[in-house]
Amino acid sequence: MASPPDTSKTTKLERYNSYIRRINTAKLVAASSKLLFRATLLIALILILFFTLNHPSLPDNPHHHRNLLSGEFFGGGAAWEKQIRHSSTPRRPNGFSVLVTGAAGFVGSHSALALKKRGDGVLGLDNFNSYYDPSLKRARQSLLSKHQIFIVEADLNDRSLLSKLFDVVPFTHVLHLAAQAGVRYAMQNPQSYVSSNIAGFVNLLEVSKSANPQPSIVWASSSSVYGLNTQNPFSESHRTDRPASLYAATKKAGEEIAHTYNHIYGLSITGLRFFTVYGPWGRPDMAYFFFTKDILQGKAIAIYQTADEKEVARDFTYIDDVVKGCLGALDTAEKSTGSGGRKRAPAQLRVYNLGNTSPVPVGKLVEILEKLLNVKADKEVIRMPRNGDVPYTHANVSLAYRDFGYKPTTDLATGLRKFVKWYVGYYGIQSSVNKENENNGQGLGIESS
Numbered sequence: 001m002a003s004p005p006d007t008s009k010t011t012k013l014e015r016y017n018s019y020i021r022r023i024n025t026a027k028l029v030a031a032s033s034k035l036l037f038r039a040t041l042l043i044a045l046i047l048i049l050f051f052t053l054n055h056p057s058l059p060d061n062p063h064h065h066r067n068l069l070s071g072e073f074f075g076g077g078a079a080w081e082k083q084i085r086h087s088s089t090p091r092r093p094n095g096f097s098v099l100v101t102g103a104a105g106f107v108g109s110h111s112a113l114a115l116k117k118r119g120d121g122v123l124g125l126d127n128f129n130s131y132y133d134p135s136l137k138r139a140r141q142s143l144l145s146k147h148q149i150f151i152v153e154a155d156l157n158d159r160s161l162l163s164k165l166f167d168v169v170p171f172t173h174v175l176h177l178a179a180q181a182g183v184r185y186a187m188q189n190p191q192s193y194v195s196s197n198i199a200g201f202v203n204l205l206e207v208s209k210s211a212n213p214q215p216s217i218v219w220a221s222s223s224s225v226y227g228l229n230t231q232n233p234f235s236e237s238h239r240t241d242r243p244a245s246l247y248a249a250t251k252k253a254g255e256e257i258a259h260t261y262n263h264i265y266g267l268s269i270t271g272l273r274f275f276t277v278y279g280p281w282g283r284p285d286m287a288y289f290f291f292t293k294d295i296l297q298g299k300a301i302a303i304y305q306t307a308d309e310k311e312v313a314r315d316f317t318y319i320d321d322v323v324k325g326c327l328g329a330l331d332t333a334e335k336s337t338g339s340g341g342r343k344r345a346p347a348q349l350r351v352y353n354l355g356n357t358s359p360v361p362v363g364k365l366v367e368i369l370e371k372l373l374n375v376k377a378d379k380e381v382i383r384m385p386r387n388g389d390v391p392y393t394h395a396n397v398s399l400a401y402r403d404f405g406y407k408p409t410t411d412l413a414t415g416l417r418k419f420v421k422w423y424v425g426y427y428g429i430q431s432s433v434n435k436e437n438e439n440n441g442q443g444l445g446i447e448s449s
């Protein structure tokens, strides 16, 4: 009889194998749980980081409304939205709800205040860039905030933020004054002109055309679009296809872009060609402003003249006159005709000169300042550098007069007097008013401190 096979070795081997399998399984389970634990930890960390950076309700700090990881706007929380609504709500029957871009700027701050004072709702937008002293922009912001005008701090190119503003407020109008200004600076920083005056403008128009309701838009073009035009005074029908500076070229581009958005989407758009606007709270990069500073500090100033030794002249326009023009343009702006990004009917497209109709040579401007400051300027008359400046500007404003009664009423001497008074007060310059000059309506007898 055959003996049964010896299975003792096989059984041992099987037991051994099963032991090894158990150990492996245990190791695998341990490794997996470790991995799972680490992955959970990582996900938790990512989530914490994400929510910290996107905290939606930090209403007191306007900087906290952006996703710092993606740059995308996530909403500033309920209190932030309330602030925006409050600022934009009109307080008069049929009042406007106006988004003022460049509200911390010169013309922007004056226009925002004028709108608010007559009962319109105003929300400001400004990126507070450092093209000139941002503390002046902050001071204008404080002034506006005393009148319940809130300024959102953001760039025109921030599409998600702009869209969010239009989601929160059904703006009836946009007064678009944010821009890279200055004729001569365009040679130093050309890209900033493209970014603000072209890309930023397109972004604003993109958001406006998609808004429901679409707002009516009034925006700042410039007298510089007349460029090498030699017909005088400048009329809206004159050639504007020969800009002398990149600044002028970007403003001219803006006028053409406005045509496109009006044509395709039915946006009602009005361009205002400002002529060298000056006055209290003005721009420190402009000649009348830095001449005042330099004269008071005893520094030399350069007065430009043309190649044929003619005086350079400007149609200097006082801020209050320009503000009246802006409000007149807003008041007569028709509604946009599109909705949901589609045009329903032809819409209004306008362009107007806002000047003073009375050019003054730069030498004369300096003379007026000398009298007001009671200081002799250290003047140097030099040939105008090739910097984009044009020799002469002179506005014909009959179109603006016809359509909204625009009529400038402030001559340069009166306007500069108001400017100097503000300048002295703002910069805390000691002033011992020269009674004789004051009585003669001539000087303020300023002594720089």
Ligand SMILES: O=C(O)[C@H]1O[C@H](OP(=O)(O)OP(=O)(O)OC[C@H]2O[C@@H](n3ccc(=O)[nH]c3=O)[C@H](O)[C@@H]2O)[C@H](O)[C@@H](O)[C@H]1O
Pocket (backbone or CB within 6 Å): 181, 182, 183, 221, 222, 223, 224, 274, 275, 276, 277, 285, 286, 287, 288, 302, 303, 304, 312, 313, 314, 362, 384, 389, 390, 391
């Ligand atoms: O109407 C506009 O659309 C523009 O107006 C303004 O430009 P401009 O008319 O050039 O004003 P501004 O610089 O004050 O020079 C005034 C005069 O002083 C002359 N000028 C200037 C500097 C100098 O050192 N010497 C001098 O004689 C100079 O040649 C000029 O004749 C805005 O800045 C601009 O943003 C835009 O809005």
